[in-house]
Amino acid sequence: MKNFSFQNSVKIVFGKNQISQLPTLIEEGKKVMVLYGGGSIKRNGIYDQVMDSLKNYEVIEFSGIEPNPVYETLMRAVEIIRNEKVDFLLAVGGGSVLDGTKFISAAVNFKGYTWDIMAKNAPLTEPTLPIGTVLTLPATGSEMNANFVVTNKDTQEKLGMNKPEVLPQFSILDPQAMFSLPERQISNGIVDTFIHTTEQYLTYPDAGYLQDRQAEGILQTLVEIGPKYLENKTDYDLASNFMWCATNALNGLIGVGVPQDWVTHMIGHELTAYYGVDHGQSLAIVLPGVLELKRVEKAGKIIQYAERVWGITEGTEDEKIDAAIQKTIDFFESLQVKTRLSDYGIDGSRFQDIKNRFVRRGLTGIGERGTFTPDDIVKVLELRK
Numbered sequence: 001m002k003n004f005s006f007q008n009s010v011k012i013v014f015g016k017n018q019i020s021q022l023p024t025l026i027e028e029g030k031k032v033m034v035l036y037g038g039g040s041i042k043r044n045g046i047y048d049q050v051m052d053s054l055k056n057y058e059v060i061e062f063s064g065i066e067p068n069p070v071y072e073t074l075m076r077a078v079e080i081i082r083n084e085k086v087d088f089l090l091a092v093g094g095g096s097v098l099d100g101t102k103f104i105s106a107a108v109n110f111k112g113y114t115w116d117i118m119a120k121n122a123p124l125t126e127p128t129l130p131i132g133t134v135l136t137l138p139a140t141g142s143e144m145n146a147n148f149v150v151t152n153k154d155t156q157e158k159l160g161m162n163k164p165e166v167l168p169q170f171s172i173l174d175p176q177a178m179f180s181l182p183e184r185q186i187s188n189g190i191v192d193t194f195i196h197t198t199e200q201y202l203t204y205p206d207a208g209y210l211q212d213r214q215a216e217g218i219l220q221t222l223v224e225i226g227p228k229y230l231e232n233k234t235d236y237d238l239a240s241n242f243m244w245c246a247t248n249a250l251n252g253l254i255g256v257g258v259p260q261d262w263v264t265h266m267i268g269h270e271l272t273a274y275y276g277v278d279h280g281q282s283l284a285i286v287l288p289g290v291l292e293l294k295r296v297e298k299a300g301k302i303i304q305y306a307e308r309v310w311g312i313t314e315g316t317e318d319e320k321i322d323a324a325i326q327k328t329i330d331f332f333e334s335l336q337v338k339t340r341l342s343d344y345g346i347d348g349s350r351f352q353d354i355k356n357r358f359v360r361r362g363l364t365g366i367g368e369r370g371t372f373t374p375d376d377i378v379k380v381l382e383l384r385k
C-alpha cells in the first residue's frame with residue numbers, strides 16, 4: 001500500500017426529512033443564496049422544504065444551472081453574489097448544481113481571469129464562500145468531495161478541478177428526494193458510481209486489500225440493487241443504499257493508498273464536450289474499450305474483478321477477462337444505458353481532435369502507470385464505434 005494522508009471534513013446528514021436540519025447547519029444571520037437547476041426541485045417539493053427551513057434567513061435564489069454546468073451561467077451568479085454580498089451558498093440538486101456552486105464559490109473573490117481556475121489550476125489565494133448542499137441525485141460524490149467539472153461553451157471544453165477550499169461544510173442526503181428522478185438519471189447515476197469505483201480499483205494489485213474489498217462491496221451492491229431500484233423508484237431502502245454507494249465511491253476513502261486510473265473519465269468528458277452525451281452514458285461507452293485495450297496491464301485486477309464481483313471462476317485467464325468485460329457491458333445495457341458510439345450517432349470524425357487535445361494539454365502518459373498515450377485514446381474509441 002502506498003503512503004497517504006486523508007482528510008474529509010464534510011458533515012453528512014442522512015435520512016428522511018433531514019432538510020429540516022438546515023437551521024442547525026447554517027449560522028444564524030447569514031445571507032444565503034439557494035442555487036438550483038432547471039426546476040425539478042420545484043416539482044418534487046424539495047424547494048418548498050428548503051425555503052420553509054430557511055424562513056428565518058435572508059435568502060436569494062439563483063436558478064438555471066444546467067446539466068454539465070456552463071461557465072457563462074455560473075459567472076452570472078458570481079456577479080449577483082458580488083453585488084448582493086451573499087455569505088453562504090446552498091446548492092440544491094445533482095452533481096451539476098453542486099459542481100457549479102463550487103466553481104462560483106471559488107470565483108467570487110478570485111482576482112484575474114476566472115476560467116484560469118479550470119484551465120490553469122490557478123491557486124485560490126482569496127477566500128472562497130462557504131457551501132452546504134442538499135443532494136437530489138446520487139452519482140457524482142460531489143456532496144463529499146472537492147471536485148467540480150465545468151463546461152466552456154466557447155471553447156467546447158469540459159474541465160475538472162479539485163480544490164480543497166470548496167469542499168462543502170455539510171451535505172443533506174434525504175433518499176426521498178430521489179423518488180422523482182427520471183429513469184435515465186437513475187441509470188446514469190448507477191453507471192457513474194460504478195465507474196468511479198472501477199477507476200480506483202481496476203488498475204494493478206498493490207496490496208490495498210481493504211480498499212479492494214470496499215470497492216468490490218460498492219460494485220456488488222450496485223449490481224444487486226441497481227436493476228431493482230429502476231423497477232421500484234420509491235423504495236426507500238434501495239434508494240438509501242444507492243445514495244450511500246454513490247457518496248462512498250468518490251469521497252476519497254476507497255482510493256487512498258492505491259493506484260488510480262481516471263482515463264475513462266478523461267475521455268468521457270471529451271465525448272460530452274463534443275457531442276453532449278450524458279456523463280454516465282459517456283463512461284458506459286468508454287470503460288469497456290479501456291479494459292479491452294489494457295487487458296494485459298490490468299489483467300491482475302480484471303481477473304480479481306471477474307471472480308469476486310461477477311463470480312466467474314471457470315476458464316482461462318483470457319476467458320475470465322472476456323467474460324468480465326461482457327458482464328460489465330451487459331450490466332450497463334440492462335440499465336438501458338447504451339455502450340457503443342454508434343448508439344448515440346457518433347462517428348470517428350473527431351477522434352483525432354480529441355487525441356490532439358490531450359497532446360496540447362501535455363497529457364501524453366495517463367492512467368495508473370502513466371503509460372496510456374494519446375494514440376491509445378483513438379484505439380479505445382475505435383473499439384467502441
Ligand code: NZQ
Nearest residue numbers: 037038039040067068094095096136137140142147180181
Ligand atoms: O436541473 P434540474 O431541473 O434539477 O434537473 C436535473 C437534471 O436535468 C435532474 N434531476 C436532479 N435531481 C432530480 C432531477 N430530476 C428529478 N428529480 C430529482 N430528484 O437530473 C438532470 C441531471 O442532473 P445533473 O446534476 O447534471 O446530474 P449528475 O448528478 O449526474 O451530475 C453530472 C455532472 O457532474 C459531473 C459531470 O461531469 C457532470 O457535469 N461530475 C462531477 C464529479 C464530482 N464533482 O466529483 C465527478 C463525476 O465524475 C462527474 O464528472
Ligand code: ZN
Nearest residue numbers: 140192196279
Ligand atoms: Zn463520473
